[in-house]
Each structure stands twice: as C-alpha cells, then as structure tokens.
Amino acid sequence: MTEDERTVDELFAELPEKWQRALEEVGLGLPELRRMAADDGDTRRVRTILADLTADSRPRRFGGKGPLRLLVGRPWLRLLLAALAGFVVCELSNLVLGEFSLLLGTLVGVGVIMAAQDAGNSRRELVLPWFTAVAYFVLIFVASRATQEWYLQLRGVEQTVTLAAPSRPLSHGIRETYCRVRLADGSVHQVFSNREKCADRMRTGDRATAVVDPSGFYGPFLGAKPDIDDTVETAVSLSAAAVMVLAPLGVMALGRLRRARAWATEGAVA
Incomplete structure (x- = not known):
C-alpha cells in the first residue's frame, strides 16, 4: 500500500507514542487531524505531514535499548557517528600500526558505506550520503600519512x-x-x-x-619545525572533515526545520 492510499488513522498509528502525545499537546491529535482532513475535503496535506514523520521514525535495520535507541530511525546520525568513529580509530591505531592504520580505517569504512546506503533510503538527497563517505576515505588516507607530522608539530x-x-x-x-x-x-x-x-x-x-618526539612513539624529523611541510595535507584533511561532518548535520537540521514549519502551518490552519 502506498503512502497516498493509507488513511490518516494508519499513518498516525505508526508514529511513536511520544510523537503522538506531542501532536496531541499542540492540538494536532488524531481527532483534530481527522477534522482537518474532512474540512479540507482532501487528506493529502495531513498525509504529507504524517508520512514524513512516519518515515523519519521508522526503524531501519537497527535496534537497541538505552542510548542506542537514539539511533533508531536516524540514518544520518548513524552515518555521522560511523564516520567519526572510523576516523578516531584510524588515528589512534596510527601510534601502533603507522601507515598500516589506513587498512584498519578502510575496514571500518565498510560500516560507513553501509550507513551511507541506509541514509540514501531516507527519501532525502541521494548524493549527500556519498559525499560523506568519500570525504571519510579522503580524510583517513591523508591523515594516516600526515599524523606523524601533525604530532611532531604539536608535541615535538x-x-x-x-x-x-x-x-x-x-x-x-x-x-x-x-x-x-x-x-x-x-x-x-x-x-x-x-x-x-x-x-x-x-x-x-x-x-x-x-x-x-619526547614520548618516543615517532622517529625524529631532521630539520626544524618550520621545515615540516604539512600545509597541503592539513588543508585537504580539514576540507574533507568539514564535508564529512557538515553534510549529515545540515540534512538533520533541515529535516527538523521542515517538520517545524509543517507543524506551524497546520497549527495555523487549525
């Protein structure tokens, strides 16, 4: 059954209880939504709001209890957390594995790709998830090769x-x-x-x-600190990190804004 064929009652029933209560508290409970649909003679406007909320609240291949419940129905948040976790793991393992940490970061990147595929199914922009994934791989590739220079610049x-x-x-x-x-x-x-x-x-x-390096993790660099030329690596890494983080945050912010506007519009109609 398509979203246009489902009734207002069916769409409302698919919402989490806390969302149902929130709608009721602002005067958009199920009876009011039914009345709005009947008064307009057309339920498309009400269906659009409820279908959007239902799509964002429906679990997608993930479950959990406690803090993990925050990830249910939030594919963009999962994508962001997967990319950040992969980068942190890659950087920390660099102390032990050196440039081989790139291999570990690539393996973790499989989870980033899966999260990007999941985010691409959320009826939002289909390109942005892959911007995030590509930015992740660019970041770990450059960072795994430049970590030693950054470390010596800071602590050397x-x-x-x-x-x-x-x-x-x-x-x-x-x-x-x-x-x-x-x-x-x-x-x-x-x-x-x-x-x-x-x-x-x-x-x-x-x-x-x-x-x-005072701690002895990394070998010495022959020359002074100004001779450590990491300008290109730093610029590329910062650009990739910005895309990796801002793309998911931007989509999540726009989604919240769109829902807030929809609620405000329907509240005004009521």
Missing part, C-alpha cells in the same frame, strides 16, 4: 643531534639509504622522512637540528 621538541652511520634497508627490491641520528641521550633513531636524501649531503658525525 627541537634539539641538536649528531648524524650516525646511515641504514640501508631493502624496500620493494630497492636498497634505500636513510639517515640515522644520535640524540642527546645517546640513543640512535632512523629519521621518519628521508628529506632531500640527507645521507648523501651530510656526513657521519655532523651536527644538525631535529624535531624529536
């Missing part, structure tokens, strides 16, 4: 280090030469960025400035 400490003998690990069949530096405490660390092939332009025993 500049100190004078001494170049140690370089390391020559084999990567993808190619032997690369990486700088290693000796810190003030005597420990030796490989730099995380082989910027300008520092091992070719500097000699063992040379002294230089490096940005060091």
Whole structure:
C-alpha cells in the first residue's frame, strides 16, 4: 500500500507514542487531524505531514535499548557517528600500526558505506550520503600519512643531534639509504622522512637540528619545525572533515526545520 492510499488513522498509528502525545499537546491529535482532513475535503496535506514523520521514525535495520535507541530511525546520525568513529580509530591505531592504520580505517569504512546506503533510503538527497563517505576515505588516507607530522608539530621538541652511520634497508627490491641520528641521550633513531636524501649531503658525525618526539612513539624529523611541510595535507584533511561532518548535520537540521514549519502551518490552519 502506498503512502497516498493509507488513511490518516494508519499513518498516525505508526508514529511513536511520544510523537503522538506531542501532536496531541499542540492540538494536532488524531481527532483534530481527522477534522482537518474532512474540512479540507482532501487528506493529502495531513498525509504529507504524517508520512514524513512516519518515515523519519521508522526503524531501519537497527535496534537497541538505552542510548542506542537514539539511533533508531536516524540514518544520518548513524552515518555521522560511523564516520567519526572510523576516523578516531584510524588515528589512534596510527601510534601502533603507522601507515598500516589506513587498512584498519578502510575496514571500518565498510560500516560507513553501509550507513551511507541506509541514509540514501531516507527519501532525502541521494548524493549527500556519498559525499560523506568519500570525504571519510579522503580524510583517513591523508591523515594516516600526515599524523606523524601533525604530532611532531604539536608535541615535538627541537634539539641538536649528531648524524650516525646511515641504514640501508631493502624496500620493494630497492636498497634505500636513510639517515640515522644520535640524540642527546645517546640513543640512535632512523629519521621518519628521508628529506632531500640527507645521507648523501651530510656526513657521519655532523651536527644538525631535529624535531624529536619526547614520548618516543615517532622517529625524529631532521630539520626544524618550520621545515615540516604539512600545509597541503592539513588543508585537504580539514576540507574533507568539514564535508564529512557538515553534510549529515545540515540534512538533520533541515529535516527538523521542515517538520517545524509543517507543524506551524497546520497549527495555523487549525
């Protein structure tokens, strides 16, 4: 049965009890809605209001008790929370997994895609959910590669280090030469960025400035803080985060505004 074929009573019955009580408190209970439909000789206006409320309140592939009940019938909220949770998991795992945290973020992204599909079935804009999903993947891709630069910008400490003998690990069949530096405490660390092939332009025993992580999670950056060039990564990440967050919030805000206007209009008619 289509929404146009359902009666006012059927649509009203599908609303949660608290929504029914809220309508009754503002003078739009079932008897009043019946009277409005009878006076107009056309129930389309009443049906439009109730059908919209019913679509927003109907559970979609999700259930729960307690705080989880807030997610029932709110696909855009689920999409927003899934994207935010995936980003947080990706960033926190970066401390342990490094750039492999991108793989974990991609796996969590499956939930983001499912949430986007669910939001796309809510009779609202069909494109915006995929803007959110694409923005999520752009964000975790860029952030997983730039987390170390951001971390050192915020918590790193500049100190004078001494170049140690370089390391020559084999990567993808190619032997690369990486700088290693000796810190003030005597420990030796490989730099995380082989910027300008520092091992070719500097000699063992040379002294230089490096940005060091006091906690020891990340390797040092050979150079001063202004040399950490993360402008592009930061701009892209902020833009992606803005789309990821504002698209769901905007749709939810517009939905509330539309319902408020509908209620106000019908209240005036009554």
